[in-house]
Amino acid sequence: MRKYITALSVLLAFFLVFQDEAKANVHPGVFLEEKKLSFDVQPTIISGVTFIELRGLCNALSYNLGWDQGSRTASCSTSGKNFSFSINDAFYTYNGTRTAFTNRPTIINGRTMISLREVSQVFSYNVTWLQFSKEILLMRPHVSDEVRGRMADDFLKRLHANNRFNGAALVAKQNQIITENGYGKADIEGGVANTTDTKFAIASITKGFTGTAIMQLQEEGKLKVTDKLSQYFPHLPYADKITIHQLLTHTAGLPWEKDRDFAQIELIYTPGTNQRYSNVGYLLLGELIEKVSGLTFADYMNQRVFNKLGMDNSGYDINSSSAGIRAKGYSYENGRLVPVNRDFTLRGASGSLYSSAKDLYRLDQALYNNELMERSTMHSMLTAHSGNWGYGWQVYPLNTGRVTQLTGSTVGFTSHIKRNEGRKYVIVLLSNHADPDIHVIGSTIETIIR
Known part of the structure; x- marks a missing residue:
C-alpha cells in the first residue's frame, strides 16, 4: 500500500508540474492599439496572470530603460513618469x-x-483581454473611434488568416462608419472577393423585417397585434387560441420547425404560458402579411422596405438573385x-x-430616422x-440604453446585427462559411470599439 501511495504521489506531482508548464507555454499576442509588439521572450500566462518582458514593453512605449546592477533595480521612464523596482x-x-x-x-x-x-x-494604458482570439490589447484611455475601427478590422483580418471568419463586416459609431471590409472569397471557385455590398443569406435576421411588416400593417389599421389568428385563418384548429402578439414573441405554443401542413401542426404548450423559439410562428406571420396586404412576402419586402430605403442588394431568396455579387455558402467537409x-423559399418570413x-x-x-414607421x-x-x-x-433594455440584436444561421451562412442605441453603435457581421461563433466575434468587436 505504501508503495502504491508513493507512486501515486509521484504521478500527481508530475501532473501538477506538467500542468504548470503547460500554463506557462501559453503565449498571447499583445497589441499596442494597431501595432503588434515583439519580445525576446514571449508574453507568458502563468496561473492566469500574463507576464510581459519589461524591456519589450518599455521599448514599445518609447520609454527609457534603465538597470542598476548594484541594487538590481530596473527602471522604465519618460518625461514626468518613472517606474522602478528591484527584483x-x-x-x-x-x-x-x-x-x-x-x-x-x-x-x-x-x-x-x-x-x-x-x-x-501604472502607465495609463487600458488592458483588454480578447478571450476569443487569446490576444491582449493595450489602448490609451481616449483613443479615437477611427483607431478603434482599424483595430476591429485588424482583429477580423487575423481571424480570417486563421480560418475563423470569412465574410463581410461593417461597424458604425455615432452615425459614422468606422470600419467596413470584406474578408476572403464570396465565390472561391470564381475567385470573387467579399465586400460590404456582397449579398448573403441572412437567415433569421429575416424575422426583424417580418416584425417591421406587421407593425407597418398595424399602423395602417389593417391588423392589430392583439388579434386572434382565427380572424384571418379560421380553418386552423388552434387559431382561436393564438394572437399575432404571441406569434411575434415566440409564445404561441408552436414547434420550432414545420414538418407538416399548418392545419396538422399540434401545439406543444398552451399559448401564452411559455416561450420557445418557433420558425413556424414566423412562417404563419408571412402568410398573414400576404393575406392582409395582397402582396407576396417577397413583393411586400421589395416595395415597402428595400426599395424605400435604397437597399439595392437585399431581396427574397438569394438563389434567385442575378444582379450584383452574391456569396456562395460553404461548409467544411473532410477538412476542406x-x-x-438549400431552397431558401421554404423558410418564408422566418428566414x-x-x-x-x-x-x-x-x-x-x-430605424433611428423613422423612415419605415412612426416613432x-x-x-x-x-x-x-x-x-x-x-x-x-x-431586445435588451440596459441602463445605458436599449440594445437590439438578431443572429441568423442556415446552410452555409451565419449573420449578426447588434444595435446599441445608448452608445450609438451598430455591428453587422455576415459570413458565408457559416462561422459558428459569429455572435462571439461581434461581442469581441464591442469590447474594442466601446
Missing part, C-alpha cells in the same frame, strides 16, 4: 510612491517579466471547404431574405414584450 522587493516605485505588487515579477529565460495588467495600468445550398452589410446599416439608420410604432416593435423578445427583434 528582490515585493513593491515597485512610481514617481516616488511605493506600491506593493499584486503579482511579483519573475525571471523567464534570463529576462525580467512583469504583470502586464499591473504595469500597463465545399459549396452548400428567406438576403442582404449586404451596407444594406443592413441602412436599416439601422432607418411610437418603432418603439413598440423594439420593446421587450416577453422575455427578451420584441416584435421580430431581441
Whole structure:
C-alpha cells in the first residue's frame, strides 16, 4: 500500500508540474492599439496572470530603460513618469510612491517579466483581454473611434488568416462608419472577393423585417397585434387560441420547425404560458402579411422596405438573385471547404431574405430616422414584450440604453446585427462559411470599439 501511495504521489506531482508548464507555454499576442509588439521572450500566462518582458514593453512605449546592477533595480521612464523596482522587493516605485505588487515579477529565460495588467495600468494604458482570439490589447484611455475601427478590422483580418471568419463586416459609431471590409472569397471557385455590398443569406435576421411588416400593417389599421389568428385563418384548429402578439414573441405554443401542413401542426404548450423559439410562428406571420396586404412576402419586402430605403442588394431568396455579387455558402467537409445550398423559399418570413452589410446599416439608420414607421410604432416593435423578445427583434433594455440584436444561421451562412442605441453603435457581421461563433466575434468587436 505504501508503495502504491508513493507512486501515486509521484504521478500527481508530475501532473501538477506538467500542468504548470503547460500554463506557462501559453503565449498571447499583445497589441499596442494597431501595432503588434515583439519580445525576446514571449508574453507568458502563468496561473492566469500574463507576464510581459519589461524591456519589450518599455521599448514599445518609447520609454527609457534603465538597470542598476548594484541594487538590481530596473527602471522604465519618460518625461514626468518613472517606474522602478528591484527584483528582490515585493513593491515597485512610481514617481516616488511605493506600491506593493499584486503579482511579483519573475525571471523567464534570463529576462525580467512583469504583470502586464499591473504595469500597463501604472502607465495609463487600458488592458483588454480578447478571450476569443487569446490576444491582449493595450489602448490609451481616449483613443479615437477611427483607431478603434482599424483595430476591429485588424482583429477580423487575423481571424480570417486563421480560418475563423470569412465574410463581410461593417461597424458604425455615432452615425459614422468606422470600419467596413470584406474578408476572403464570396465565390472561391470564381475567385470573387467579399465586400460590404456582397449579398448573403441572412437567415433569421429575416424575422426583424417580418416584425417591421406587421407593425407597418398595424399602423395602417389593417391588423392589430392583439388579434386572434382565427380572424384571418379560421380553418386552423388552434387559431382561436393564438394572437399575432404571441406569434411575434415566440409564445404561441408552436414547434420550432414545420414538418407538416399548418392545419396538422399540434401545439406543444398552451399559448401564452411559455416561450420557445418557433420558425413556424414566423412562417404563419408571412402568410398573414400576404393575406392582409395582397402582396407576396417577397413583393411586400421589395416595395415597402428595400426599395424605400435604397437597399439595392437585399431581396427574397438569394438563389434567385442575378444582379450584383452574391456569396456562395460553404461548409467544411473532410477538412476542406465545399459549396452548400438549400431552397431558401421554404423558410418564408422566418428566414428567406438576403442582404449586404451596407444594406443592413441602412436599416439601422432607418430605424433611428423613422423612415419605415412612426416613432411610437418603432418603439413598440423594439420593446421587450416577453422575455427578451420584441416584435421580430431581441431586445435588451440596459441602463445605458436599449440594445437590439438578431443572429441568423442556415446552410452555409451565419449573420449578426447588434444595435446599441445608448452608445450609438451598430455591428453587422455576415459570413458565408457559416462561422459558428459569429455572435462571439461581434461581442469581441464591442469590447474594442466601446
